[in-house]
Amino acid sequence: MDLVFSPDELAFRDEVKDFLATKLPEQIRLRTRLAPSYVASEDTVAWQKILYAQGWGAPNWPVEHGGTGWNAVQKYIYDAEYQAADCPRQSPFGIAMVAPVIYTFGSEDQKAQHLGPIISGNALWCQGYSEPGSGSDLASLQTRAVRDGEDYLVNGHKIWTSHAHHADWMFCLVRTDPEAKPQRGISFLLIDMTTPGITVKPIISMDGHHYLNEVFLDNVRVPATNRIAEENKGWTYAKFLLGHERTGIAGVGKSKRKIERLKDVAGTERNDGRALLEDATFRARIGRAEVALRALEYTSLRIMARESAGQGPGPEASTLKISGTEIEQTLNELLIEAMAYYAAPYPADALDPERNEPPIGPDHGVGLMQEHLLRRAATIYGGSNEIQRGIIAKAVLEL
Ligand SMILES: Cc1cc2nc3c(=O)[nH]c(=O)nc-3n(C[C@H](O)[C@H](O)[C@H](O)COP(=O)(O)OP(=O)(O)OC[C@H]3O[C@@H](n4cnc5c(N)ncnc54)[C@H](O)[C@@H]3O)c2cc1C
Known part of the structure; x- marks a missing residue:
């Protein structure tokens, strides 16, 4: 290389x-x-x-x-x-997820209708995969679509649907054949979020923000022309999409920025007159995170080199998801520790541009607790890290 x-x-x-x-x-x-x-x-x-x-x-x-x-x-x-x-x-749902499905498997009409608005920023999408009983075990999903003339009637309940409240469209997995094996009876539908029968209910996460939703579908009429390719083959398209979801997940550049910010905060904040950065133990913890990040960067480069040679990323890409999210969470924890007591006051509107009051504590602490709380979920979404470890065990280590 x-x-x-x-x-x-x-x-x-x-x-x-x-x-x-x-x-x-x-x-x-x-x-x-x-x-x-x-x-x-x-x-x-x-x-x-x-x-x-x-x-x-x-x-x-x-x-x-x-x-x-x-x-x-x-x-x-x-x-x-x-x-x-x-x-x-x-926004990943349109550009990185559904668009590759549309241009790879979709009809000419679907390409003409959707790709332009996605790339130009005129249509936002959300991902209707998870259900209350179906997360890691996604193939067990129960949302039902029954053919009615030229349409499907869709009934069901999606959950953890990020940004559904801003979305114009949702790509959605539905069960079209309840008799078939779980993976064989699923179809992939594109649903206009303004269709009657759709209710979006907020879920407020522990950071106090509205980002997640439940989506209820009650007799939602979806034209059959909004189905991607073949009926009951949705699992194939869904898995193809999940491969794209992992692309860029390592977040090396973002974590590098966090390390810079951490050094800045730890070099400024003082405890008993001493900057935290002068503490050998704390410095060693930053060092460990930096080494792990460097290793992750080289793994990303290796995967890139394989892609340059015309090979796909392969199941090793699961290591990017695991290390990338764990490093990010470690850095968030170190940042919180470095801010000490100033991390505790938590005005949920701290990042609101309309907020009139000054931040509590130094400027460089603003947003750290929000980021820390929200990103606890990074090891869960996009396929939990336990599931990624399962993939590595099976497909890479052949255990
Ligand atoms: C912030 C956030 C945003 C999300 N956004 C979306 C979205 O936009 N659209 C969408 O469709 N979904 C979204 N999700 C849902 C997400 O995909 C699921 O939460 C995830 O797949 C895990 O499913 P679950 O929550 O049902 O947990 P479960 O699958 O019930 O898992 C519970 C625990 O058991 C572990 N576990 C489960 N199976 C195994 C196994 N075989 N081996 C080892 N451990 C296992 C899991 O790792 C986890 O720790 C989001 C979730 C979060 C937290």
Whole structure:
């Protein structure tokens, strides 16, 4: 593996750096830096429109649908610079998840209807997979779709549906054949969230924010033309999508930013007149996280090198999910520890731009507790880390 970038790649990196430095609105950058997991939907959409205008709305898509045609090294450089520049994460449900399903398996009409609004930031999506009794064991899902003429009538209950309250569309797994084996009786539907019979109820997470939802479907009429490809083959498309969900999950750039912030906070905050960064034990803990992050970066680079050689990421990508989320959680904990008592006061509106009161404690502590509480869930969603370990045990270690 050659880790030295070529002159062309370095020129590309400069172009990306320059674009991100000049085109990302400063307020959005500041808000993202404070709490990267809390970017408002309006900021995400505004930024998506800027990326789209540049032709970078969906770098991973095929060129004919609006992708950039970058090779794997360019994509790696772009991702690293993107995260290092405090850019908001693109809404993943449309661009990274459902769009690849649509352009790979969808009809021409579905491509024409959906890909444009997704890449241009004009349609937001949510993911209707999980149900109260079906999370890790997703194939047991019960939401039922019964054919009625040209439509399906859908009844069921989805849960943990992130951003359903902002979404225009939901991609949804439904059971179309209750007699078949669980994986064989599932279909993949695209559902307009304004259809009568859909009720979205908020779930407030422990950070006090509204991000998650329950979605109730009560006799929701969905045209059969909104089904992706074949009836009862939805599991194939669902698994294809989950592969895309893991892409970029390592978050190396984001964690690098967190380490910088941690060193800043630990170098400033004083206990008995001494900065925490002077404490050898605390420094060693930062060092351990940094070493783990470096190892993760090299694993990402190895996977990238395989992709450059035309091979898929493979089940090893599960290690990215496990290490990436564990490192992030460790860094969040160290940041909370470094802020000591100032981490305790918790105004849930601390990140609200309309808030008039100054932060309690130093500015560099704003948003840390929110981020810490919300990201406890990172080891659960996107396939829990226990499930990822199961994949490694089976597919990599052949246990
Ligand atoms: C913040 C957040 C956002 C989410 N957003 C969405 C969304 O937008 N759309 C959506 O559809 N879903 C979403 N989810 C749901 C998420 O995909 C599920 O929570 C996840 O798949 C786990 O399912 P579960 O919660 O039912 O837990 P369960 O599957 O009941 O698991 C409970 C525990 O048992 C462990 N476990 C289960 N099976 C095994 C096994 N075979 N081996 C070892 N351990 C096992 C799990 O790791 C976990 O610790 C979100 C969840 C969270 C927390």
